[in-house]
Amino acid sequence: MDDDGEEQQELEDQIMRYRMMERDVTDPLALGLLHDIVAELEAALQASNE
Template sequence: MDDDKEQRELQERVMRYRVMEREVTDPLAIGLLHDIVTELEAALEQPDRYSCKSPAAISDCRAKRKY
């Protein structure tokens, strides 16, 4: 059940970042938000990795799960 909750939370985060990406006007911010959305969507596609809490932590989680 925790996995379902974590996945829903991650889906909500993706939606929030997508909204921000559409609303922001700064080109650099748009690019950064797009990268964040891309990483979060990749985490959603791999259910064993969606417990990562931040885009920066995704690579850390991947490294930890290899062991």
């Protein structure tokens, strides 16, 4: 159970890092890629909560 908590925390940390990168990016392609990465990480986080 502790491993699940660590995995969720790591996913939350990754989401936060990518969201911070999204704020600094001006290239539309890079922004789209970062948005997709965040969406995938959020889906993984939600799946790990179920």
